[in-house]
Amino acid sequence: MDIFVCLKMVPDTSETEVRVDSTGKDILKVRLLYTTNEADNYALETALLLKEQFGGTVTVISVGTQSVDEILKMALAKGADKAIRLTDDLFLNGDAWTVAYALYQAISKNKFDLVLTGCIATDDGNSQIGPMLAALLQIPSAAYVTKVEIINNTKAKVNRELEGGLLEIKEISLPALFTIQTGINTPRYPSIIGIKRASSKPFEVLNATQLNIDPNKLAALTEIRQLYQPKVEAKAQFITGSDDEISTKLAELIKEKVGL
Amino acid sequence: MIALLIETRNINEASTSQGRVKDISFEMLTLAHQISQQHNYPVIALVLSNNCQPIVDEIKQYCHEIICVEDNCLENFNTQIYQPILHQIISELKPTITMIGHSGFGTDLAPYLATTLGLPLITDVFDVELNSTLLVRRQMYGGKIIAEVISKMLPAMITVRAGSFEKITASPSVNLNLSAKVTKKPFTLDQTIFEKSKFLGYGEVPTTGIDITKADVIVAIGRGIKEQKNIPLIEQFANEIGGTLACTRPIIDAGWLPKDRQVGSSGKTVKPKLYIALGISGAFQHISGMKNSETIIAVNKDPEAPIFSVAHYGVVGDVLKIMPVLANKIKELKG
Numbered sequence A: 001m002d003i004f005v006c007l008k009m010v011p012d013t014s015e016t017e018v019r020v021d022s023t024g025k026d027i028l029k030v031r032l033l034y035t036t037n038e039a040d041n042y043a044l045e046t047a048l049l050l051k052e053q054f055g056g057t058v059t060v061i062s063v064g065t066q067s068v069d070e071i072l073k074m075a076l077a078k079g080a081d082k083a084i085r086l087t088d089d090l091f092l093n094g095d096a097w098t099v100a101y102a103l104y105q106a107i108s109k110n111k112f113d114l115v116l117t118g119c120i121a122t123d124d125g126n127s128q129i130g131p132m133l134a135a136l137l138q139i140p141s142a143a144y145v146t147k148v149e150i151i152n153n154t155k156a157k158v159n160r161e162l163e164g165g166l167l168e169i170k171e172i173s174l175p176a177l178f179t180i181q182t183g184i185n186t187p188r189y190p191s192i193i194g195i196k197r198a199s200s201k202p203f204e205v206l207n208a209t210q211l212n213i214d215p216n217k218l219a220a221l222t223e224i225r226q227l228y229q230p231k232v233e234a235k236a237q238f239i240t241g242s243d244d245e246i247s248t249k250l251a252e253l254i255k256e257k258v259g260l
Numbered sequence B: 001m002i003a004l005l006i007e008t009r010n011i012n013e014a015s016t017s018q019g020r021v022k023d024i025s026f027e028m029l030t031l032a033h034q035i036s037q038q039h040n041y042p043v044i045a046l047v048l049s050n051n052c053q054p055i056v057d058e059i060k061q062y063c064h065e066i067i068c069v070e071d072n073c074l075e076n077f078n079t080q081i082y083q084p085i086l087h088q089i090i091s092e093l094k095p096t097i098t099m100i101g102h103s104g105f106g107t108d109l110a111p112y113l114a115t116t117l118g119l120p121l122i123t124d125v126f127d128v129e130l131n132s133t134l135l136v137r138r139q140m141y142g143g144k145i146i147a148e149v150i151s152k153m154l155p156a157m158i159t160v161r162a163g164s165f166e167k168i169t170a171s172p173s174v175n176l177n178l179s180a181k182v183t184k185k186p187f188t189l190d191q192t193i194f195e196k197s198k199f200l201g202y203g204e205v206p207t208t209g210i211d212i213t214k215a216d217v218i219v220a221i222g223r224g225i226k227e228q229k230n231i232p233l234i235e236q237f238a239n240e241i242g243g244t245l246a247c248t249r250p251i252i253d254a255g256w257l258p259k260d261r262q263v264g265s266s267g268k269t270v271k272p273k274l275y276i277a278l279g280i281s282g283a284f285q286h287i288s289g290m291k292n293s294e295t296i297i298a299v300n301k302d303p304e305a306p307i308f309s310v311a312h313y314g315v316v317g318d319v320l321k322i323m324p325v326l327a328n329k330i331k332e333l334k335g
């Protein structure tokens, strides 16, 4: 089973303030820590588990600047066999379509049984690239997958997550693309040996010319006009003071609302 | 023209009181009419089903035209079957905007469909302005930033966030009696599609017997709780105040609590008298499951956490420092 896994590097903004930069079209990147997109870790783990079960190869691929080498190397250390970085100004100044098209051009030049992506990137929240890439590759896809079971090397039985705890169960023939939802497995940490081996694994860097891509094809279809911070409809009434004062007020509030 | 895909409940899910048409479709109808009134565009609903009539009956008052595709293979949603059919219809009609719900179905279908049609797609939008260009608003960075995004060309496709618009059935300002023209569309399908993709059924996540939707008091934890070993402290506190422990999705993903404790769009929707959110950022998918709670108290160390826009009372601080103190105060109060 030969598997491609698409990895995106994203800033971790869950606990930090996010500010818009002077262009008004991007956020201030200084002091942000970058990591592998949350769902992509689960996609990679899904691929590594399938490789352990059925053999084959896992190739990780990312569109970005040189900085994404960090997450690609981490994936190699966890057990991926090969990494590809797609770097070109043409790729970086586009939108979801641009990235999907670049991934399509790179992946379609290879033999594969399965392509995995995350179900959503935590920065843009688009949920687009996976099924877009599948359409370009002309293979079936399933989004928000929470279980993958391979049958006879030719089909996959997958669970897709719907609303409110409901699942859609379907069978899809391979090659196929699945976008993986968080929680499907427990992503591993790299081992010391894995980290040592990573540096000797194949690592390709490709641009649009090397991929023979017509630059016109990469033109973005959408564009961010402006970013802004939501007006804080600070509905909350803030309780302040020392931890002790806060706790006293909270305890009284709880008592008032629900009794004790 | 504005086209929208009507999303329906599967037949087992639909109760007589609810009907087949999902809320998101009625919400998109409101949006479609907002745009339609400004531009004098007709609103066209697309219905794919094994039995269109009951669905048509629910929406015909709100559409200028309904295009029905009826076949046994359309009994259950399936992207691999819906996509080629919708591709045929949309490439013929060329609606200025095609709307699909940003739902479990829509997120599976829309990017694939937009790509085969060559249409720009903007997902998960909560606000739409159509002038000479299409401008939409959507959240980024877990709700900490709003983006205004334009489509560089028209026609275009959007997926619409649930709960962003009032249902057209509930809107007193819309008094429509359009009695849509209903057109049945034939279609052709490459038969190999049925070998490539088969719908097997719906399933449900197993439960452990706890029903958080029945709780009067919920103490919910998020990633801010940091480590599994901090959960007993919170659970004890929850017990002291007669509350039930619930959580955000990452806590489930980490395996720290069973799935039936999850609040949010892919978990449970709750409406307790009191909801205490501890170390929860307030992502849309979480908020949509708890925002109607009577009283919401949130503790978060980030003053800009989106949870504070739905909470009634907020504490900016370290939950791990405050909770032991609070637990003692509660014990004191109880005497």
Ligand SMILES: Cc1cc2nc3c(=O)[nH]c(=O)nc-3n(C[C@H](O)[C@H](O)[C@H](O)COP(=O)(O)OP(=O)(O)OC[C@H]3O[C@@H](n4cnc5c(N)ncnc54)[C@H](O)[C@@H]3O)c2cc1C
Binding pocket: A014, A015, A120, A144, B142, B221, B222, B223, B224, B225, B247, B248, B249, B250, B251, B262, B263, B264, B265, B266, B267, B268, B278, B279, B280, B281, B282, B283, B284, B285, B286, B289, B299, B300, B301, B302, B305, B317, B318, B319, B320
């Ligand atoms: C299709 C889909 C469905 C989803 N369904 C759901 C769902 O049903 N329910 C759900 O919850 N999520 C759901 N999610 C995930 C959702 O998008 C968020 O990722 C999730 O809700 C975030 O959980 P969190 O608030 O615990 O974590 P984070 O967003 O990481 O937030 C942690 C918060 O804790 C605060 N914090 C950290 N340390 C401390 C401390 N010591 N004291 C106080 N505060 C602290 C931080 O400031 C931060 O605000 C879904 C996502 C997708 C894509």
Ligand SMILES: Nc1ncnc2c1ncn2[C@@H]1O[C@H](COP(=O)(O)O)[C@@H](O)[C@H]1O
Binding pocket: A006, A007, A008, A009, A037, A039, A040, A061, A062, A063, A064, A096, A099, A116, A117, A118, A119, A120, A121, A122, A124, A125, A126, A127, A128, A129, A130
């Ligand atoms: N720049 C990128 N390089 C590689 N994969 C990406 C990139 N951007 C997005 N993806 C993949 O597409 C998924 C969904 O991203 P999005 O459509 O942006 O929400 C991610 O989880 C990744 O697996």
